[in-house]
Amino acid sequence: MIGTAAPPLLDIRRIYFEPAAADLARGREILARFPASERIPIESHWRIPELRESDPSDFLRPKRETLVLGVKKGMTFRPNGRSADFIAPSTSNGCAMACAYCYVARRKGHANPITVFANIEEIAAATARHAARLGPKPGPNQVDPDAWVYDLGENGDLSVDATISDNVRDLVALFRRLPNAKGSFATKWVAPALLDYEPQGRTRIRMSLMPPAMAKLLDVRTAPVAARVAAIPELHRAGYEVHLNFSPVVLREGWEVEWGALFEELDETLPQPVKDQLAAEVIMLTHNSDLHEVNLAWHPKAEELLWRPDIQEDKRSESGAVNLRYRTGWKGKWLRRFLDLLATHMPYCRVRYAF
Numbered sequence: 001m002i003g004t005a006a007p008p009l010l011d012i013r014r015i016y017f018e019p020a021a022a023d024l025a026r027g028r029e030i031l032a033r034f035p036a037s038e039r040i041p042i043e044s045h046w047r048i049p050e051l052r053e054s055d056p057s058d059f060l061r062p063k064r065e066t067l068v069l070g071v072k073k074g075m076t077f078r079p080n081g082r083s084a085d086f087i088a089p090s091t092s093n094g095c096a097m098a099c100a101y102c103y104v105a106r107r108k109g110h111a112n113p114i115t116v117f118a119n120i121e122e123i124a125a126a127t128a129r130h131a132a133r134l135g136p137k138p139g140p141n142q143v144d145p146d147a148w149v150y151d152l153g154e155n156g157d158l159s160v161d162a163t164i165s166d167n168v169r170d171l172v173a174l175f176r177r178l179p180n181a182k183g184s185f186a187t188k189w190v191a192p193a194l195l196d197y198e199p200q201g202r203t204r205i206r207m208s209l210m211p212p213a214m215a216k217l218l219d220v221r222t223a224p225v226a227a228r229v230a231a232i233p234e235l236h237r238a239g240y241e242v243h244l245n246f247s248p249v250v251l252r253e254g255w256e257v258e259w260g261a262l263f264e265e266l267d268e269t270l271p272q273p274v275k276d277q278l279a280a281e282v283i284m285l286t287h288n289s290d291l292h293e294v295n296l297a298w299h300p301k302a303e304e305l306l307w308r309p310d311i312q313e314d315k316r317s318e319s320g321a322v323n324l325r326y327r328t329g330w331k332g333k334w335l336r337r338f339l340d341l342l343a344t345h346m347p348y349c350r351v352r353y354a355f
């Protein structure tokens with residue numbers, strides 16, 4: 001019988017490109033990497049009508065088959081204070097994966113495939129200048145005791161980006177030479193390419209985890225949780241600092257058993273050197289009505305978990321959308337229980353922040 005293998009994460013057939021991006025060395029490299037792809041010039045990576053108007057219930061194909069090449073314009077550094085000290089200007093946006101709860105802005109349309117920015121040298125130079133202006137970090141905070149930490153992957157997943165171009169390699173190399181700064185990104189993908197980037201402890205990967213049965217339902221197209229867990233010691237041996245990102249924490253009946261089993265597995269799997277440097281961030285689910293409507297069209301089963309008005313409360317945002325989060329009072333109690341459970345199974349795992 002012929003197997004029914006899952007389609008590959010990426011099978012790039014079409015590249016929309018800003019001509020300025022195609023003129024840069026990184027742009028040329030990426031185009032050369034996908035020689036058979038159709039090339040479509042665009043004025044701006046934000047304005048691609050075919051992507052905007054595509055059927056929201058058939059968006060996995062554009063995620064797999066479409067790549068956008070652009071030039072990053074604004075080099076802004078936003079203070080953060082949670083995952084990082086600053087959000088660096090991104091080297092990409094969009095994602096080939098399709099987590100049902102994904103809050104990454106979808107200004108290119110719901111499919112929001114990966115846009116790679118080709119002006120990596122400019123982005124790296126702006127980051128180096130920003131870190132130089134800051135000077136030494138004056139004192140420890142929950143983000144890091146010594147280094148200013150820059151989040152590099154707020155708008156996508158850099159492990160997948162590493163399969164497309166050398167942008168992530170260049171960022172890792174940048175932080176290797178900045179004496180007062182570290183790079184950091186959260187990921188749900190496993191990319192062997194990362195293993196020979198030589199981060200020398202100056203890039204932090206936050207491996208994003210949830211119980212496997214839940215991930216199977218919600219983390220569409222991501223690497224299986226078992227593969228992500230197995231990658232942690234390898235990434236650490238390769239020189240990354242590796243933290244954990246428990247996000248989003250989605251509650252359902254029996255959640256403590258599922259999460260307890262994950263913590264137990266981590267405790268059994270992670271070698272001592274990983275445990276010695278470990279920290280985690282914990283973020284309870286926030287959902288919203290617009291995403292709920294979109295998800296109902298393609299993945300209603302996920303919505304049975306994500307949309308729980310019986311245990312959530314709503315809050316209207318400035319844009320008029322309704323955001324849902326676990327009810328005040330209950331949320332605090334459940335978060336406490338989550339943290340206690342984590343401390344019981346993995347007492348060495350410092351919690352950097354939780355909300």
Ligand code: SF4
Pocket residue numbers: 094095096097098099101102103104155156157188222
């Ligand atoms: S991996 Fe991250 S960016 Fe990609 S779909 Fe999932 S949550 Fe969104």
